Amino acid sequence: MSEAPRFDDIRNAAARIAPYAVVTPTVHSDVIDARVGGTVVFKCENLQRGGAFKFRGAVNAVWSLSDDDAHRGVVTHSSGNHGNALAMAARTRGIPAHVVVPEGAVKAKVDAILAAGATVHRCAPTPAAREAMAAQVQATTGATLVHPYADARVMAGQGTLVPELLRCHPGLDTLLFPVGGGGLAAGCTLAAHGIDPGLRLFGVEPEGADDTVRSLEAGARVEPFAPDTLCDGLRTLVGAPNFQVLRDHAVHVVRVSDAETIAAMRLLWSELRLVVEPSSATVLAALLRYPDRFAGRRVGVVLTGGNVDLDALPW
Amino acid sequence: MSEAPRFDDIRNAAARIAPYAVVTPTVHSDVIDARVGGTVVFKCENLQRGGAFKFRGAVNAVWSLSDDDAHRGVVTHSSGNHGNALAMAARTRGIPAHVVVPEGAVKAKVDAILAAGATVHRCAPTPAAREAMAAQVQATTGATLVHPYADARVMAGQGTLVPELLRCHPGLDTLLFPVGGGGLAAGCTLAAHGIDPGLRLFGVEPEGADDTVRSLEAGARVEPFAPDTLCDGLRTLVGAPNFQVLRDHAVHVVRVSDAETIAAMRLLWSELRLVVEPSSATVLAALLRYPDRFAGRRVGVVLTGGNVDLDALPW
Structure with missing residues (x-):
């Protein structure tokens, strides 16, 4: 399941997830509009x-x-949000979930995985260790691997947020999303261009995890890669099928610093009254860093998640 | 404008505010449902x-x-959220706003009032000082007083959230809201019983500002009153017309401690990923403190606001 999904797969995914997923709201702030x-x-x-x-x-x-x-269940490796999501998803079908979690993952995220009833398997915090442990669980249980991002079913599911967004806000001309492994980025890209090929698409990466920026410059996926960013959701090398989608659709990927991300995160908390995690704030950091690209535009951005340790806020 | 509004006033208010106010979303949490x-x-x-x-x-x-x-503009006295709201509302009509702010108000709220373009008038943190300063501004400018809660137009406006809530969730049998001055409480009571007289209604007060509980027990509004609670939005004596509405509709008002409120506030931040201020968390604190009243019920609660000082969180 590592090929990219087709637009029809995204439409089918929207129908498939409708009984379980929330149609998330959109919010807006005059103060942030003025800043951008x-x-x-x-x-x-x-x-x-x-x-x-x-x-x-x-x-x-x-x-x-x-x-x-x-x-026979499902298995994945994840620094947190995907593991939790798969645990919760498995529960909607009453099937077992196994989650391989690297040492150093955010405690709140690991607690949530356990609370959702999954079996947690610890490993060293390297891509190789994650994949080896997941393969071992697969071999012993017969569980199906649901990769966090290099999986067409996963990409199609993530892409379902785009039709929801554009249905409520059909006048948007630009979309921004963070790029980690690229499940969200590729899914949103395919959904957006399936609906309107004229939409301008931007990915955002932390300077300390800018593998996609460098891969697009090089014309091929660079590796290896030692991430250095507080955005724990974005410390991943972009997946091969994900990279191909971003390259084929000429998605612009831009860099932001962690300091810019922290300032943007604080602005989101105070102006939108939303708890968002650092990875989510990269998109606002990009809007503020590159005004020549976004001023005067009608921009939709994805706030990706809100799982943070309230005892360790970065300001 | 100190009489209570009629149900028609609330319906008219809903139409009047529609071009300016947000139809706010509702959210839900399996974790909180399980706790309650x-x-x-x-x-x-x-x-x-x-x-x-x-x-x-x-x-x-x-x-x-x-x-x-x-x-000629509008004037009010407010510890923060109403002052900011009136400043923003005046701007939608291009008219002047004057806000009397007591010393000790939350800095973030005062900054927001200034940013919205209102003139701020400082006074001592007592009800008498607030009202005297507001009367003085009224006399010199001809501005209309828009009292934070003892005002039928204000109560009617606050009540508009109830039809929005019940339209999306018609199966609710119980509503909870915090009680400060009682603008929200009276407006929601009139709206709720205007739609369904069988709805069970609960107000919530901090133990250190339980004037409405004591007033209902005494059968008349008690005063004076020295509030002692971190819920800065609820340090107000319930207004006379507001109290009358709550008494006439037999609203149950219950007490929660600040410690319970802080724990509930943290639960809302981590489970709902929403920034809410302490006053907002009293309703969840009440749900957890009085399980015999709420277990098995379908409860709607109002999260009143999210203006907090991110550098002074209470945990």
Whole structure:
């Protein structure tokens, strides 16, 4: 399931997840509009079940399985939000979930995975260790791997937020989303250009995890990669099928610093009254850093999640 | 304008404020439902313009004025959210706003009032000082007083959130709201019983500002009153017309401690991913403190506002 989904897959995913996922609200702030010099609509995936967009992809994957596959369960490796989402999604179908979690993951996210009833398997915080542990669980249980981002079912699920957003705000001309592994970015890209090929699309990466920017410059996916950013959701090398979608659709990916992200995160908390995690704030940081690209525009941005440790805020 | 509004006034207010106010979303949490033992729907007035329900009443009052009265402006006294709301509401009609602010008000709220373009008048933190300063501004400018709660236009505006809530969630059998001056409480009571006289209504007060509980027990409004609570939005003696509405409709008002409120506030931040101020968290504190009254119920609660000092969180 590592090929990119088609637009029809996204439409089917929207119908498949409808009984389980929240149609998240959008919010708006005159103060932020004035700072950006344009109109900005925020799609609140921090208000999605589990507190992140990840539930969309996970529940689409879980309900795409045959009954035979489903009863053997699902497995994934995730620094947090996808693991939690898959645990919650598995519960909607009453099937087992196994989550491989690297050491150093945010405690609140690991607690949520356990609370959702999944089995947690710890590993070293490297891509190789994650994948080896997931393969081992797969071999012993027969569970289906639901990769956090290099999976067509996951990408299709994440993309479902775009038709929701454009249905409420058909006048948007630009969309921004963070780029980690690229499940959200690729899903949103395919959904957006499936609806309107003229939409301007921007990805955002922390300077300390700018592998997609560098890969697009190089024309091929760079690796290896040692992330250095507080955006714990974006420390991932972009997936191969994900990168291909972003390149084929000429998505512009821009960099922001962690300091810009922290300032933007604080602005979102105080002006939108929303709890968002650092990864989510990268999009507002980009709007403020590159005014020449966004002033006068009608911009939709994805607030990806709101799972933070309230005892360790970055200001 | 100190009499209570009629149900028609609330319907008219809904139409009057529609061009300016946000139809706020509702959110829900399986985790909180499990803790309460019932179904709880949260009406997110922290996502209202200005970050509090107060904008509803203020903008209804501003647009209820004749052109002659409007051009002389509006004045009020407020510890914060109503002052900010009136400043923003006045701006929608292009008229002057004067806000009397007691010393000790939350800095973020005073900054917001100034940013909205109002003139701020400082006074001592007592009801008498507030009212004297407001009367003085009224006398010198000809501005119309828009009282924070003892005003039929304000009560009617606040009540407009109830039809919005019940339209989306018609199965609710119980509503909870905090009680400060009682503008929200009276407006919601009149709206709720105007729609369904069988709805169970509960007000919530901090133990350190339980004047309405004591007034209902005594059968008449008690005073004077020295509030001692961190819920800065609820340090007000209930207004005379507001008290009468709550008494006539047999609203149950219950007490919660500040410690319970802080725990509930943290739960709202982590589970709903919403920034809410302490006053807003009293309603969840009440649901958790009085399970015999709320278990098995379908409860709607008002999250009143989200204006907090992010550098002085109470945990």
